[in-house]
Amino acid sequence: MIEVKKLHKSFKKLQVLKGIDLTVNDGEVVGIIGASGSGKSTLLRCIDYLEKPNAGQIHFDEVDFDVKKATKGDITYMKSHTTMVFQQFNLFKQKTALENVMEGLVIVQKKSKEEAKKIALEYLEKVGLLDRAGHYPSQLSGGQQQRVAIARALALDPKVILFDEPTSALDPEMIQEVLKVIRDVAKSGKTMLIVSHEMNFIYDICDKVVFLEDGKVLQEGTPRDVLINTENDRIKQFVSKVNFVERYVNQYSI
Amino acid sequence: MANVFDWRLIFSNIPELMQYLPITLEVTIISYVMSLVVGLAVALIKIHKPRVLYQITAFYVSFTRGTPVLVQLYLTYFGIPMILQFINYKWGTNYNASFIPSIVFALVALSLNSAAYNSEFIRAAIESVDRGQIEAANSIGMTGWQTLRRIVIPEAFVVALPSLGNALINMAKSTSLVFTCAVVDITAGGKLIAGRNYRYFEMYLSLSIIYWAITLVISTIFRYLEKRVKVGDKEVVVIYDRSKKAA
Numbered sequence: 001m002i003e004v005k006k007l008h009k010s011f012k013k014l015q016v017l018k019g020i021d022l023t024v025n026d027g028e029v030v031g032i033i034g035a036s037g038s039g040k041s042t043l044l045r046c047i048d049y050l051e052k053p054n055a056g057q058i059h060f061d062e063v064d065f066d067v068k069k070a071t072k073g074d075i076t077y078m079k080s081h082t083t084m085v086f087q088q089f090n091l092f093k094q095k096t097a098l099e100n101v102m103e104g105l106v107i108v109q110k111k112s113k114e115e116a117k118k119i120a121l122e123y124l125e126k127v128g129l130l131d132r133a134g135h136y137p138s139q140l141s142g143g144q145q146q147r148v149a150i151a152r153a154l155a156l157d158p159k160v161i162l163f164d165e166p167t168s169a170l171d172p173e174m175i176q177e178v179l180k181v182i183r184d185v186a187k188s189g190k191t192m193l194i195v196s197h198e199m200n201f202i203y204d205i206c207d208k209v210v211f212l213e214d215g216k217v218l219q220e221g222t223p224r225d226v227l228i229n230t231e232n233d234r235i236k237q238f239v240s241k242v243n244f245v246e247r248y249v250n251q252y253s254i
Numbered sequence: 255m256a257n258v259f260d261w262r263l264i265f266s267n268i269p270e271l272m273q274y275l276p277i278t279l280e281v282t283i284i285s286y287v288m289s290l291v292v293g294l295a296v297a298l299i300k301i302h303k304p305r306v307l308y309q310i311t312a313f314y315v316s317f318t319r320g321t322p323v324l325v326q327l328y329l330t331y332f333g334i335p336m337i338l339q340f341i342n343y344k345w346g347t348n349y350n351a352s353f354i355p356s357i358v359f360a361l362v363a364l365s366l367n368s369a370a371y372n373s374e375f376i377r378a379a380i381e382s383v384d385r386g387q388i389e390a391a392n393s394i395g396m397t398g399w400q401t402l403r404r405i406v407i408p409e410a411f412v413v414a415l416p417s418l419g420n421a422l423i424n425m426a427k428s429t430s431l432v433f434t435c436a437v438v439d440i441t442a443g444g445k446l447i448a449g450r451n452y453r454y455f456e457m458y459l460s461l462s463i464i465y466w467a468i469t470l471v472i473s474t475i476f477r478y479l480e481k482r483v484k485v486g487d488k489e490v491v492v493i494y495d496r497s498k499k500a501a
Contacts, residue, residue: 048393080395090390094408094485104394107404136485149390156394 001026001191002047002160007056007067009042016042017053018215024160024193024208029186031202031223032195034212035238040195043212044162047193049078061159080108083153087165089145091137097124097148098133104156123151127181143174147181154185161185163194199242203227211235263453267444267460274443275464281360281429281439286422288365293372300377311373318370323363327434330363331356360432364425372421379414380406412483419476426468430461440464 002024009017016039024030032040046053053067058074060081065074083104091100101120105111111119124130127147137145146166153161166182167175179201186192186205196202202209202223209226211218219226219235227239299311318326335351342349383406391401411418433442441461448457 050389050392076395079392082393083395084389084393086386086390086393088386090384090386092387092390092405092409093384094405094412094483103391103404104396107400108395138485152394 001028001061003057003059004047005057005059007043007046007058008054009039009046009051010054016215017046020056020212020215020217022210022217022220024191027189027191028207029192029194029205031206031209032193032212033197033199033202033209033226033238034218038212039215040212041164044084044164044193044195047078047160048082048084048162049075050084081159082162083156083158083160084162084164085146085149085153085166087168089137089142089149089169091145091149091152093137096134096136097129097140097151100137100148101152101155104152109156119155120151123155124148126154126184127151128177141174142170143177146170146174146178150178150181150185154190160191160193163192163196165195165197167196167198197242199227199239211238260453260456263456264459264463267447267457268464270447271440271444271460271464274438274440277357277437278426278429278439278441278468281357281364281432281437282422282426285361285364285368285429286425288361289368289372289421289425290376290418292365292369293376296369296373297376297380300373301380314366315370315373318367323367323428324431324434326367327360327363327431330366331359331435334359334362356436357432359435360429360437363435364428364432367428368421368425371424372417375414375417375421376410379410379417382413383409412485415476415480415483419473419479422472422476423469426472427465430465 002022004020004022007017007020007022008015018039020039020043022030022043032043034040042051045051047058052070056067058065058067058070058078060078063074063077065071091097092103095103098117098120101123102113102116105116105119106113121130121133124133127150129144129147129151132140132144132148135144137148140148150166163182167178170178175198179198182192182194183201183205194202194206204223206223208220209223210220211226211232213234219230219232226235230236230239296311296315299307334354338349338351341347387405387409388401391405396404429439430441432439433445438446444457444461445454448454
């Protein structure tokens with residue numbers, strides 16, 4: 001579905017991505033892990049075209065282009081078929097939960113208000129927030145805001161949902177409610193890319209894990225390959241420092 | 255004392271002044287709206303800094319803030335006919351400045367003056383909008399224009415609201431200078447009426463009362479608006495009530 005080849009991105013003189021190759025198949029859940037500053041978020045942001053990559057090839061379903069020669073159509077295609085769930089939720093502050101979910105449906109997908117409302121309520125129900133539809137973001141907890149953000153992303157039915165550290169800004173009690181929703185999304189067969197430091201969760205729900213180090217892919221494979229059976233000392237060292245304990249994994253299976 | 259100062263006149267003047275109030279309100283509202291549109295455009299130029307256009311607006315803002323509004327009214331009143339004359343001379347056209355209603359000069363001068371000031375707080379308000387909001391809009395596929403219209407402006411509006419109120423109050427008071435452009439607003443009308451009996455002082459007091467009342471009305475409206483747009487204090491809209499469905 002997505003095939004990224006030799007993707008480069010730098011901010012002024014700082015090279016962040018130094019030639020990333022990544023393949024994501026239809027319906028796959030891919031976890032992207034690595035230390036802070038390794039380029040995880042930048043990779044997601046390049047795929048959503050929030051950042052323009054400097055060099056590389058992107059093949060995404062119907063479009064196949066060299067990023068240096070990307071046309072407006074290519075970029076629009078990338079943007080309209082990928083949706084990001086942000087660390088800071090980024091709900092529209094002046095809109096209710098319902099309006100947040102409806103916004104893209106009405107403005108981008110040009111659906112009628114009634115239809116958009118029906119779809120939006122359906123997705124708010126999926127994330128368990130139907131009774132909060134009329135609340136403004138400032139009237140919701142962090143976990144609830146993130147669930148609304150997930151509903152907003154899901155409602156647009158993008159081909160890929162990108163999760164950029166979706167639980168990093170939440171306190172421990174709220175992390176679980178958000179992870180549960182993401183898990184449900186994963187089970188529904190949606191293609192997803194997740195950047196997260198919740199190693200147990202990544203281990204549990206991902207089909208594939210990619211370990212980034214200094215803007216390059218250090219290893220990719222099944223969660224077991226990367227997190228447990230790795231031969232790489234750097235990854236061993238990383239895994240030993242994050243809260244990954246294999247025997248706890250099942251506890252996270254809510 | 256009754257001959258020097260007649261306080262009853264202060265109030266009896268007011269009904270007669272009211273016939274000029276529509277002009278004052280018209281100039282205030284039209285100039286205000288235009289000043290916001292131009293102010294927004296200038297603010298966007300200041301933010302995105304397109305070449306040439308940015309330099310032009312920087313000059314315009316600097317000039318406008320550096321000269322008194324009274325002088326600017328004279329400049330438009332005498333400047334626009336001169337420009338027309340020049341155009342006629344250069345291209346052989348036949349525009350006649352005397353067909354331009356004098357209110358147009360006042361509207362142009364006041365709105366351009368106010369727009370220069372407005373652009374500054376509009377810029378600050380737009381820049382106060384969290385980048386994450388723009389990225390979220392971008393991520394769900396909204397275009398730059400849609401994001402500006404649907405997300406950025408509504409949020410910037412909340413921040414800018416107190417300054418917007420101030421700008422309107424200033425505009426209402428600046429209209430007292432439009433007699434320079436031969437527009438008869440309440441101040442000009444007051445002068446004309448007072449010319450009949452030389453009771454200028456009473457007339458200026460009547461005018462003060464009217465301007466003060468206008469200002470109070472504007473600030474009350476804006477206080478109400480400010481309360482309304484504060485989203486956190488809004489009452490929750492119940493769209494779906496779990497308890498009702500169960501019943």
